[in-house]
Amino acid sequence: MLRVPIQHAQAGMRLATPILHPLRGNVLLNVGFELNDSLVRKLQELEVHECWIEYPGTEEIARYVSPAIMQRRGQLVQHMAGLLEQAQRKNTTRLDFTPYQHTIRDLIEEIALDQTAGTLILELGGTRRCELRHAAEVCFLSIVLGIKLRDYLLMQRKRLSPNDARNLIGLGLGALVHDIGMMKVAPETKTRFLDDGDEDDPVWRSHVTLGYRMLSGTIRPAAAGVIAQHHQYFDGSGFPDEEREDGSRRALSGHEIHVFARIVALANHYDRMRHGTENGIVPRVRVMRDLLFGPFAPRFDPVVLAALPRAIPAYAPGTMVRLSSGETAVVTGWNQDAPCRPMVSVIDAERDSWATEPSNPSRQIDLEVETGLHIVEEGGVDVADANFDLPTEAELNAA
Template identity: 30%
Template sequence: MLRVPVHKIQPGMVLARPIPVPNTPYRFLLQRDREIPMDLVPRLKQLGVLEVWVRERHLEFLEELIDEELGDHQREVYWNVRKNFEAIGHNPAMQLDVERFQKSVGDLFVFLKESSCGSVLLQKLDAFDNYLLSHSANVCYLSLLLGLKLERYLIGERSAKQPREAKDLRELGLGCLLHDVGKMRIAPAILNKPGKLTPEEIEVMRMHPVFGYEQVKGRVSATVGQVVLNHHQRYDGRGYPARIDQATGERLAPLAGRRIPIFCRIATVCDVYDAATTKRCYHGAKLPVQVLFEMREFCSGMFDPVVERAFYEIIPPFPLGQTVKLSTGAEAVVTDFNPRRPVSPKVQCTRQANGETVADPSLEEMDLALYPDVDIVEVDGVDVRPFLACQRVNEELSEALAL
């Protein structure tokens, strides 16, 4: 099967995965094996569906890699948050339904731990119209993936706990699900402002971790509360909120480095990535390859280096099933992710440089790591060459492996 952006749907394309009804779990706009009617396309765009999976005879093996149950769990998490946040929106006296969140985060954690889906990012929830909710569900999912990758590090960083408890990620997932809950107390005029925020408005926005902490305090564990309070705290000590001595009212030195709880350090990386790859009122969605480039280039010192390195090992710059253009002029589909050479995955050519369709792409498989002269140069009309340089080889990882 093939990932197809909604604006590239062609007559005759047949669904390999059902299209879920955005905002509603267990209901689908169109079932698998159905041809996509072209008059559905404007509706999909309107609902915020960004891409669909369509049948491709030679790429059936991707169907086994991309587990459908993952989407069910992601939508379940999303749906629970949506119901509860909306109820609070109508009636601020309503409480957060922490027990329900705990259950769905726990189910997602167990699913990822036990399935092969837990090794790399396969699909984010994009098909939703509410940024705060889909972002919360995505950061939760990403944090669980990253936490699973960091099990050994977690045992060391949480050494006061038994190893089994140290690598239990339920509190991480819950903290990430709730990390921006304080934004519900920010005026929509500031929260959804399309233009640049004024310095005063930035100050208001920066209150959201404290607002969120006040909302969850006493209802969740201290570990979960820490994630909500400190998800904007940077590894180099920058970030917010400021720490104030409760007794004297004096400003304390900021948390920095490994003094920042490890779950907060994980949340920070996932939060930055998801915010940048999601369409917002003030910027469009960016490609993963661009966001990963920007994180490496411009976020120096912001992240725990161990966490950051692990993140680059689980997030493919070019998602599986995506159609790309190669520097040879050929068109290809991404079929694998190589964490050591992130921008040089395996691909199968589907169209030759001369425009001819390849009859059997599986016979035209190329491991780009073995072809240093061939690059992916374009994705969905975007020239990606400027984003390749620093990602060509995952240098730190290669160094670590060489030692």
């Protein structure tokens, strides 16, 4: 199996997983379907970002792809589409969130049962301006982070029983609707934010309060708290300001912010950075490096931030990359402690047929062992300067 950006898809490639509609979640093309030029153009028009194709000799990558998780994500997109439609009709008072909670619960259970596949976030498709895409992807990443951080949740939610403290339904639901207040913000305000990223715009900032007022009392308090606090930052630089006992007003900081909101704050920022341009998706590895070591790092709970490269891969299995040797390879596995040095398998990217057995067996390389090699390109994008090393346990203890 190979994960191919849709702009690199070719006629003759055969699908290894279904392609879902980016806005409706239903199956567009099923497993085994052979692509042609007309279909590739249509998928590009629909803003489908990628597809999985069959490639002999890479069958081990299948363990990172779960049809059950894909199905739950499709259901989540369908539910969110209905919610946005009702919000546009200003009909949120009669919303029944039971189906959303059931789907999120099922998604959590599927990921918990198959955490290998759960780490692999499949791109839903849709433009960077698509609120549905953003909501669903922030929800999924928040759940994956929450599962990784369940012991931390137990520490942060000491007033609750262990089972309730680790329950992630409120996290998933809050993440799904975190930006619901944007439905009440003027379109020109949303467009302006997507164009310039100015978080100081008071009209744009109002979406937090508007969203909280829309759903407070109709969803779980923890989920409503995510809406209210997902722009509160760990270093106190977020918003909105809250009145304090001494009469002053200032933003929350540190552990004053609910742990669910701290998780969603990171997932929200990650997705905005990943889809930060009109020219395509920014590689995961570059977004992770910028979040971990860039100027925004103090905004986020350091425990949550440290979990990011260990919860999802910097180079996703199935991704085609170019090595510093000039060879083309596919990522076949990843190491949580060395996220930029995954297992890869060298392939022939110039072959005439994508379905027949390659003439030469694939050469397996563990980049953690072969330290003279590194990844320099992903999906045709230069990432040579984006690779990073995580601090060792000894370095963390010394710090």
